[in-house]
Amino acid sequence: MTEEPDNLSCAAFQAQLPELIGSGVPLVFHPHIQSCECCRALLADLETIAEAARNLFPIEEPPDKLWKQIEAAIKSQKNCSDPC
Amino acid sequence: MVANTAEAEDLTQEAFLQLYRKIGTFSGDSAFSTWLHRMAINVVLMHLRKKGLPVSSLDEAMEPAADERPGRGFSAPDLNLAGSIDRLVLERAIATLPAGYRLIFILHDIKGYEHNEIASMLDCSLGNSKSQLHKARLKLRDALRAYPRQEDRR
Numbered sequence: 001m002t003e004e005p006d007n008l009s010c011a012a013f014q015a016q017l018p019e020l021i022g023s024g025v026p027l028v029f030h031p032h033i034q035s036c037e038c039c040r041a042l043l044a045d046l047e048t049i050a051e052a053a054r055n056l057f058p059i060e061e062p063p064d065k066l067w068k069q070i071e072a073a074i075k076s077q078k079n080c081s082d083p084c
Numbered sequence: 085m086v087a088n089t090a091e092a093e094d095l096t097q098e099a100f101l102q103l104y105r106k107i108g109t110f111s112g113d114s115a116f117s118t119w120l121h122r123m124a125i126n127v128v129l130m131h132l133r134k135k136g137l138p139v140s141s142l143d144e145a146m147e148p149a150a151d152e153r154p155g156r157g158f159s160a161p162d163l164n165l166a167g168s169i170d171r172l173v174l175e176r177a178i179a180t181l182p183a184g185y186r187l188i189f190i191l192h193d194i195k196g197y198e199h200n201e202i203a204s205m206l207d208c209s210l211g212n213s214k215s216q217l218h219k220a221r222l223k224l225r226d227a228l229r230a231y232p233r234q235e236d237r238r
Binding site: 046048049053062063070074 | 089096097100101104105168169171174175178193194196199211213214215217218221224225228
């Protein structure tokens with residue numbers, strides 16, 4: 001027997017949440033979300049966190065000097081491993 | 085991952101040195117970018133372990149100790165994040181995440197990688213990537229909900 005979505009307990013619904021959220025399907029019309037204030041608040045919080053994260057840490061390009069340092073470090077390794 | 089520019093630059097250099105040393109071991113079983121990402125992630129995790137954080141491998145990082153896992157989500161909705169989170173508070177909360185949760189959260193929610201890309205990079209299942217991201221967000225929610233109460237105690 002299959003459990004109807006709107007009869008889900010919060011625990012059962014939240015066990016499905018990683019897959020439901022990961023599927024990318026909007027959950028606002030999910031029967032459990034419409035009937036459960038607690039899970040609605042949880043989902044809103046998780047969406048707020050994900051939205052806030054998108055505005056964090058702009059992707060920084062490493063500075064030019066770093067590439068020069070890496071090049072020098074690799075040359076140094078190469079010299080160490082070359083037979084004299 | 086390390087929230088420090090100088091450390092990030094050192095780790096970038098170390099990752100390229102590792103690449104130079106280990107390029108001969110690349111077998112072509114996976115995409116080169118996947119192999120490189122995984123190696124770079126291991127460099128970061130090794131660094132975190134040296135700093136005293138309890139991380140010895142990617143597998144261990146992916147499953148934090150019981151006391152580091154998030155609480156249950158169906159506690160009473162006593163506090164809602166109300167649609168806004170202070171940037172600094174969120175950055176601090178991310179820094180306190182267990183390494184495995186932080187890794188997936190940064191890769192997915194900040195860097196924008198899809199779950200299938202993360203699963204390839206970390207050599208884990210799609211379901212595991214989704215599950216770890218969910219736990220990371222729950223853990224952040226716990227931390228953010230606790231934050232005003234910590235401030236009140238000051």
